[in-house]
Amino acid sequence: MSTSAETDSGRQRIRAVLRSQEGIVLLLAAAAFVLFSVLLPSFLSPGNLLALVRSVSILGILALGMALVVIARGIDVSMIAVMVVSVSWAFVITRAGYPFELALLIGAGFALLAGIAIGALIAFGEVPPIFATLAAGSVIYGTGRTFFFTLEMQNVPPDTDWFRLIGQGSLFGIPVTIVAFAILCVVVQLVLSRTRFGWTIYAMGNNPNAARITGLPVRPMIVAQYAISALIAYGAGLILASSASAINARLFNSTMIYDILLVVVLGGIGLNGGHGSVRNVVLGTVFVGILLNGMTILNIDYTIQNLVKGVVLLLAIVIDSIVNPRDEQTSQQGDL
Amino acid sequence: MSETIVEFRNATKAFRDVPAFQNVNFTLRRGEVHALLGENGAGKSTLTKVLAGLYPLTSGEMLVEGTPRSFGSPAEALSHGVAMVFQETNLIPSMTVAQNLFLGEEKFFNRLRGINIKAQQQLQRLSFHVEPTALVSSLGAAKKQMVEIARAVQRQARIFVFDEPTATLTPEEKQHFFALVERLKREGHSIIFISHALEEALALADRISILRDGALVVTDDAANFSRDRIIQAMVGRQLKDELYGTAGARKGRPAGAKVLALENVSMGKAVRSATLSVFAGQVTGMFGLVGAGRTEMMKIAAGVLKRNIFHGGRIRLHGRSVRFSVPRAAVGRGIAYITEDRKLDGIFDTMGIAENIFFGRLAKGANPVSVVTMAQARRDAADWIEKLAIRTIRRNAKVVELSGGNQQKVVIAKSLIQAPEIIIFDEPTRGVDVGAIAEIHATIQRLADAGAAVVVISSYLPEILAISDRVLVARQGRIVEEMAIEEASEEKIMYAAVH
Numbered sequence: 001m002s003t004s005a006e007t008d009s010g011r012q013r014i015r016a017v018l019r020s021q022e023g024i025v026l027l028l029a030a031a032a033f034v035l036f037s038v039l040l041p042s043f044l045s046p047g048n049l050l051a052l053v054r055s056v057s058i059l060g061i062l063a064l065g066m067a068l069v070v071i072a073r074g075i076d077v078s079m080i081a082v083m084v085v086s087v088s089w090a091f092v093i094t095r096a097g098y099p100f101e102l103a104l105l106i107g108a109g110f111a112l113l114a115g116i117a118i119g120a121l122i123a124f125g126e127v128p129p130i131f132a133t134l135a136a137g138s139v140i141y142g143t144g145r146t147f148f149f150t151l152e153m154q155n156v157p158p159d160t161d162w163f164r165l166i167g168q169g170s171l172f173g174i175p176v177t178i179v180a181f182a183i184l185c186v187v188v189q190l191v192l193s194r195t196r197f198g199w200t201i202y203a204m205g206n207n208p209n210a211a212r213i214t215g216l217p218v219r220p221m222i223v224a225q226y227a228i229s230a231l232i233a234y235g236a237g238l239i240l241a242s243s244a245s246a247i248n249a250r251l252f253n254s255t256m257i258y259d260i261l262l263v264v265v266l267g268g269i270g271l272n273g274g275h276g277s278v279r280n281v282v283l284g285t286v287f288v289g290i291l292l293n294g295m296t297i298l299n300i301d302y303t304i305q306n307l308v309k310g311v312v313l314l315l316a317i318v319i320d321s322i323v324n325p326r327d328e329q330t331s332q333q334g335d336l
Numbered sequence: 337m338s339e340t341i342v343e344f345r346n347a348t349k350a351f352r353d354v355p356a357f358q359n360v361n362f363t364l365r366r367g368e369v370h371a372l373l374g375e376n377g378a379g380k381s382t383l384t385k386v387l388a389g390l391y392p393l394t395s396g397e398m399l400v401e402g403t404p405r406s407f408g409s410p411a412e413a414l415s416h417g418v419a420m421v422f423q424e425t426n427l428i429p430s431m432t433v434a435q436n437l438f439l440g441e442e443k444f445f446n447r448l449r450g451i452n453i454k455a456q457q458q459l460q461r462l463s464f465h466v467e468p469t470a471l472v473s474s475l476g477a478a479k480k481q482m483v484e485i486a487r488a489v490q491r492q493a494r495i496f497v498f499d500e501p502t503a504t505l506t507p508e509e510k511q512h513f514f515a516l517v518e519r520l521k522r523e524g525h526s527i528i529f530i531s532h533a534l535e536e537a538l539a540l541a542d543r544i545s546i547l548r549d550g551a552l553v554v555t556d557d558a559a560n561f562s563r564d565r566i567i568q569a570m571v572g573r574q575l576k577d578e579l580y581g582t583a584g585a586r587k588g589r590p591a592g593a594k595v596l597a598l599e600n601v602s603m604g605k606a607v608r609s610a611t612l613s614v615f616a617g618q619v620t621g622m623f624g625l626v627g628a629g630r631t632e633m634m635k636i637a638a639g640v641l642k643r644n645i646f647h648g649g650r651i652r653l654h655g656r657s658v659r660f661s662v663p664r665a666a667v668g669r670g671i672a673y674i675t676e677d678r679k680l681d682g683i684f685d686t687m688g689i690a691e692n693i694f695f696g697r698l699a700k701g702a703n704p705v706s707v708v709t710m711a712q713a714r715r716d717a718a719d720w721i722e723k724l725a726i727r728t729i730r731r732n733a734k735v736v737e738l739s740g741g742n743q744q745k746v747v748i749a750k751s752l753i754q755a756p757e758i759i760i761f762d763e764p765t766r767g768v769d770v771g772a773i774a775e776i777h778a779t780i781q782r783l784a785d786a787g788a789a790v791v792v793i794s795s796y797l798p799e800i801l802a803i804s805d806r807v808l809v810a811r812q813g814r815i816v817e818e819m820a821i822e823e824a825s826e827e828k829i830m831y832a833a834v835h
Contacts, residue, residue: 197704202687203695209681213640214750215667215699224704274686 021268022283024319028312029287036294043297050175054243056289057181058236062256063263063281064188065232069225070264071192072204073273074129078118078137080257082230083237084249085144086111091247092149094157108234114140115230119223133226141252155246167243177239184232189278201225205273255306262309263288266316340399341366341526342387342418342495347396349382356382357550359396364495369517369527371541371558373534374570378547380530384497387528388420389413400495419488420497427480429473433459433466437487455486462486462519478509485516496520498529502536514540534566546570588805588821592616594655595789596637596671596758601649603641606632608813609649614758614791619784621804622793623829629813630793631676634760638673639666667699672756674748676763676793678740682747685736689726689746690717692735696750720749725775741772748779759783760791765799777803797826809833 036043062079069076090107094100114136121132156163169176192198200221203211212218241247267284269276291312295305342364349356357379364370372380385391386398389407397404400416407413410420427436434448434455455468464482472480481501488496502510517527517540531537537544538558545555546569553569596614601607607629614620624630635641637651639660650657653669660666663673675682684692694713720726724745728738735746744764751759761780765773780803784790794800800807807824809817809832817832 191705194707194709195704196698196701196706196708199691199695199698199708200704203684203698206684206687207681210675210684211695213638213663213673213675213681214695215664215754216695217664217699219662274684 021316021319022280025266025268025283025287025316028316029283029290032287032290032294036290036297040294040297043294048293048297050178052289052293054175054177055293056285057175057177058240058243059256059259059263059288060181060281060285061184061236061239062233062260063267063285064184064278065229065236066260066264067269067276067278067281068188068192068201069129069229070205070269070271071273071276072201072221072225073208074122074222074225075261075271076118076133076226076229077130077257077261078114078133078140079229079233079260080252080254081137081141081144082111082114083233083240084247084252085140085148086114086230086234087237087241087247088154088249089144089148091154091157091241094160100157100160100163104238108231111230111234112227115227116223118230119226122226123219123222137252141249145249149249152249153246154241154249156241163238163242164245165242167239167241177243180235180239184235185278185282192277197221197224202274205275207274259288259309262313266313339366340364341401342528343397343399344383345397345399347383347386347398348394349379349386349391350394355394355550357547357552360547360550360552362545362552362555364526364528365543366526367521367524368542369521369529369540371537371544372528372530372547373532373537373544373566374547378570379550380547381499383547384420384499384528384530387413387418387495388497389418390420414488414491414493417492417494418497419491419493419495420499421481421484421488421501422499427472427483430471432469432471433475433483434468436472436483437468437490439487441490458490459486462489462516464516476509478512481513482516485520489520494525496525496527498527500530500532502531502533510536534563537566538563586821589618589784591618591806592787592789595653597652598633598637599650599652601633601636601643601651602647602813603632603636603643606813607636607643610810610814611649612808612815612818614789615806616757616789617784617787618805619780619790619792619803621800621807622791622810623795623797623800623807623833624810625795625833627812628810628833630810631762632813633810633815634762634791634793635673637666637758638671638760639663640673664699667754667756670755670757671760672751672754672758673760674751674762674764676766678743678747678767682750683735683743686734688732689721689728689735689738690714690732692746693717693720693749693753696753700754716753717749720753724749724752724779739769739772740767741769741776744768744776745772748776752783756788758789758791760793762793763795764792765794765796797829800824800829801826 042048062083065079066076086107089110090103093103093106098106118133118136121127121136122129125132166176166180171179192201200211200216203214203216204218204221208218237247263281263284265271265284266287267276267280267282269280288309291308292305295308300308340363342362344360344362347360347362348358360379360383362383372384374380382391386393389410389412392406392408398406400418405416407416407418413420428439431439434452437455437458438451452468459466459468462482462485464486466475466479466482466486472483475483485496501513514536517529520527529540538561541558543555544558544561544566546553546566548570593616594613595616598610598612600609600611602609610629610633612633622630622634632641636643640663642661643649643651651659653671658669660669666673679685684695690710690713694708694717697716698708726742726745726749728742735743738746744767748761748764764776764780768776780790780792784805792800792803801821801824804824805821807819807821807829808815809829811833817829819828
């Protein structure tokens with residue numbers, strides 16, 4: 001009796017997963033993986049798979065920072081600006097004769113300050129996050145290009161061999177980039193599920209008014225979130241620069257920020273906050289990675305790649321709202 | 337006159353197997369004013385919402401003008417002549433009265449002047465004194481209601497449903513509203529109105545129906561009703577006396593130390609130089625009509641709202657002047673504000689009971705990286721779940737799935753876990769089932785017995801009289817009357833509260 005009941009509940013759980021957006025994305029990812037494996041002989045080679053994971057690791061790291069903010073019902077579209085400006089500036093300072101390590105610290109300091117300033121704008125100025133970060137992104141980028149550096153491309157300074165290892169070296173045969181992504185995943189997951197900080201993030205995303213009245217430190221938390229996402233962006237920028245031997249400020253004008261949002265939303269972290277975890281980020285990252293890698297091998301035009309990404313995002317959202325409709329009871333306000 | 341225009345036959349509406357009303361047979365005659373009375377949660381609102389197309393019936397039939405109908409939306413209901421005027425109006429504040437009147441009926445090209453003239457004619461025909469070019473945001477509650485009614489008339493509505501139409505009106509505005517209902521009736525319209533004010537129902541209605549716990553108890557001509565008979569039908573087995581005791585029979589607790597004092601506190605137009613004191617070891621009841629500023633006064637004390645920077649008055653906690661800029665500061669000093677609107681700022685709806693309660697404790701701590709686990713949350717919350725008798729079928733149920741009473745208990749537990757000295761309950765039993773009301777009242781009494789300073793804001797006089805040791809009456813942003821429970825009565829309190 002009990003075993004049949006258990007398998008029943010197990011089956012129910014599987015069904016529940018498949019009916020959620022996560023399940024749908026998982027299925028889509030698997031489908032894309034199989035499709036590309038069959039169509040493209042080079043897709044399944046270990047070299048390509050490693051390259052695939054490595055290339056999306058940076059996206060994944062950025063998405064982890066974004067996820068922290070999005071779960072708390074915010075959004076940070078200034079991440080790329082912070083990333084390119086702080087990393088470029090660190091390189092420029094090194095070329096001007098400062099020690100490389102000190103320059104990296106200064107870059108980190110800049111990213112931290114930018115994050116705190118944005119967070120303060122949102123927490124104390126009560127500016128909606130989308131506008132605050134959109135505007136702040138432009139200001140940071142403009143400031144950087146005007147006062148810190150003029151060249152778009154900033155090469156990694158010479159004589160910094162250990163730095164190149166981050167993006168190009170490997171640990172036990174696994175590229176350092178992937179290791180970094182994995183470690184950050186574990187850290188963020190622990191923070192979200194096991195610390196006061198993480199729990200408060202969920203509370204703020206679920207009901208910011210209730211969080212405030214309960215006495216949770218809503219404003220300091222907002223500042224902290226944006227500071228952390230800026231630092232994560234800086235870290236991702238360093239890895240990116242290390243693997244490409246340079247950082248290109250033009251990334252600010254690319255679709256990278258939308259790719260990050262794509263990962264976060266596709267993975268199942270709703271933009272209305274309060275739910276989602278690292279699992280969702282990993283799922284989104286893997287799916288977007290397969291998609292981008294496959295399309296690149298297929299030599300699909302960049303514009304069409306963007307079109308595909310957009311369509312996939314729309315599909316995920318639409319299917320989610322069909323499979324999980326808002327029911328009468330939750331949409332109903334208050335009394336009977 | 338006796339022709340039936342709306343009829344419910346064996347109508348039942350259930351939300352997830354929980355019936356809001358069951359097997360209701362209700363008729364509305366053409367040209368009558370029909371009052372629908374009952375306690376909170378009796379099913380009045382749901383019944384009228386079915387008529388207005390917000391919900392479908394679960395079973396049974398609804399006949400409008402003789403044909404069975406099921407409206408999918410308020411717009412569809414309106415196209416069949418049914419208009420519902422909500423407690424919160426559905427007007428667009430940034431548009432003018434005239435634009436609102438013709439909202440949704442605009443032609444491709446609109447002439448503002450033409451609309452204004454047409455609106456003027458319409459309003460004059462109904463003799464509503466509203467300026468068609470005024471912005472809706474500049475109107476008072478009663479005028480907004482007029483615009484809403486005019487809009488319904490404009491759409492050829494024949495059946496009007498009012499949900500608590502007079503709750504937000506001043507006495508003068510109420511007179512306007514009564515005249516308006518008379519006028520609609522004379523023109524042959526049929527009217528259902530939901531009210532908590534029995535006198536209004538007796539004065540205005542032709543017939544009265546009373547719902548109790550989802551069942552229609554009685555329908556009769558208003559002439560055959562008295563206040564007593566209505567109350568009896570509403571509460572059934574004399575429950576009211578059981579719940580609220582007999583007013584005035586109790587002796588209040590003596591006042592302890594003065595822990596909280598507001599001195600000439602002002603905030604915008606809502607609170608104007610309010611002065612009051614709260615003492616430890618007793619329950620201070622606060623009564624006032626809508627707009628009296630009671631909630632705002634207490635929210636200022638709890639740091640939820642900020643008083644004026646200049647001439648904002650003083651708040652003293654244990655004699656020391658304080659100014660809280662965020663609720664967190666007040667929580668840290670032992671003040672808990674338990675909200676009147678659970679949905680808005682009380683519960684974390686998709687989280688479990690234990691997490692919800694545990695957030696109260698989390699808020700008291702400071703170290704952001706300290707470790708918390710689900711097991712810890714469950715352990716901490718278990719105590720309070722038991723103390724407040726929070727009942728659920730599944731242990732890990734989401735709070736949104738609980739009944740109103742249990743949700744309220746969760747919100748209370750979330751604050752009590754912080755061990756506050758001053759506890760402010762804002763409408764603690766609003767939308768709460770009868771059984772839970774008694775339990776919440778018992779909790780409030782226990783807190784006061786244990787020495788806490790308790791403030792209970794309530795709009796329901798029997799509740800104020802049943803649980804307070806001292807009664808404060810607010811009117812127009814001030815405290816205008818203070819009385820000990822021994823000398824308080826419904827009449828006295830109400831006399832102080834009205835203008």
